Amino acid sequence: MSHAKLPAGLDRKEAEIYLGLNPDRLPKHIAIIMDGNGRWARRRHLPRIAGHRAGVAAVRSTVETAARIGIPALTLYAFSEENWKKRPRTEVNFLMRLLQRYLRQELPTLNRNNIRLEYIGRERELAPEVQERMQWAREATADNTGMVLTLALNYSARSELVDAFNSLVQAAARNGGIKHLQVDEDAISRHLYTRHLPDPDMVVRTSGEMRLSNFLLWQLAYAEIFVTETLWPDFRGSHLLGAIAEYQKRERRYGGLNDLAGEAGRVAER
Ligand code: IPE
Numbered sequence: 001m002s003h004a005k006l007p008a009g010l011d012r013k014e015a016e017i018y019l020g021l022n023p024d025r026l027p028k029h030i031a032i033i034m035d036g037n038g039r040w041a042r043r044r045h046l047p048r049i050a051g052h053r054a055g056v057a058a059v060r061s062t063v064e065t066a067a068r069i070g071i072p073a074l075t076l077y078a079f080s081e082e083n084w085k086k087r088p089r090t091e092v093n094f095l096m097r098l099l100q101r102y103l104r105q106e107l108p109t110l111n112r113n114n115i116r117l118e119y120i121g122r123e124r125e126l127a128p129e130v131q132e133r134m135q136w137a138r139e140a141t142a143d144n145t146g147m148v149l150t151l152a153l154n155y156s157a158r159s160e161l162v163d164a165f166n167s168l169v170q171a172a173a174r175n176g177g178i179k180h181l182q183v184d185e186d187a188i189s190r191h192l193y194t195r196h197l198p199d200p201d202m203v204v205r206t207s208g209e210m211r212l213s214n215f216l217l218w219q220l221a222y223a224e225i226f227v228t229e230t231l232w233p234d235f236r237g238s239h240l241l242g243a244i245a246e247y248q249k250r251e252r253r254y255g256g257l258n259d260l261a262g263e264a265g266r267v268a269e270r
């Protein structure tokens with residue numbers, strides 16, 4: 001284990017956890033389901049939107065810490081297609097305004113940390129002024145070469161797969177017809193919204209819920225799952241580092257056998 005040096009900008013608590021990590025085995029892509037804003041607000045007898053507003057500080061801290069320690073890609077589930085369809089208009093509108101404000105306010109921080117912004121989800125269903133702001137922020141960070149921060153907005157994994165299959169068929173139709181269309185895993189991956197990203201190594205869900213809620217169903221096939229009781233507005237960079245510490249204790253097998261299992265097998269044969 002080599003500790004070259006402590007990344008700049010970590011607070012004391014973060015530095016303490018970071019020193020226990022193996023910097024050579026950091027996840028390359030972390031995905032987070034940011035959940036629990038409503039419960040955070042309810043515990044304080046506040047309206048749900050107060051929880052969403054408080055969630056912005058959690059985003060800021062998590063994003064900056066991830067960038068500082070050199071995580072190549074972070075994807076945040078901010079808003080699902082189901083949220084858009086099933087929540088009261090007032091809450092949806094509030095979230096849209098919050099997003100626009102976030103993009104405007106955080107741009108200097110993103111640029112200072114060399115972060116490039118991307119999106120996944122059905123962008124075109126969002127209001128034109130929201131799309132414009134999103135495009136503006138994407139272009140303003142397009143030359144950054146550090147961490148890729150992907151926001152999932154109006155995102156649904158099943159819609160993503162539907163869109164990918166349609167896009168595959170259309171591409172084939174343009175290139176000589178679908179009669180000879182041969183689909184493989186790479187072809188599907190290349191047509192997903194996440195084509196700019198490797199599959200996540202770890203998915204984090206806050207607020208204790210044990211489900212994926214239609215998030216990255218294809219891409220999370222072998223991701224390590226980390227669920228914390230912490231509600232999203234209380235989540236900080238130190239919690240992210242704690243999740244990475246847990247990740248580094250896990251043993252990833254991808255369906256194969258590890259050394260220990262081999263050893264146990266040999267013992268059993270004797
Ligand atoms: C997550 O918090 C944010 C969004 C889904 C937009 P919730 O709003 O789902 O909070 P809970 O689950 O009701 O506590």
Ligand code: IPE
Nearest residue numbers: 033034035077078079080213
């Ligand atoms: C998942 O949270 C979506 C986001 C965090 C954006 P939800 O609160 O919408 O998920 P369910 O309804 O508990 O499954």
Ligand code: MG
Nearest residue numbers: 035036037038
């Ligand atoms: Mg929720």
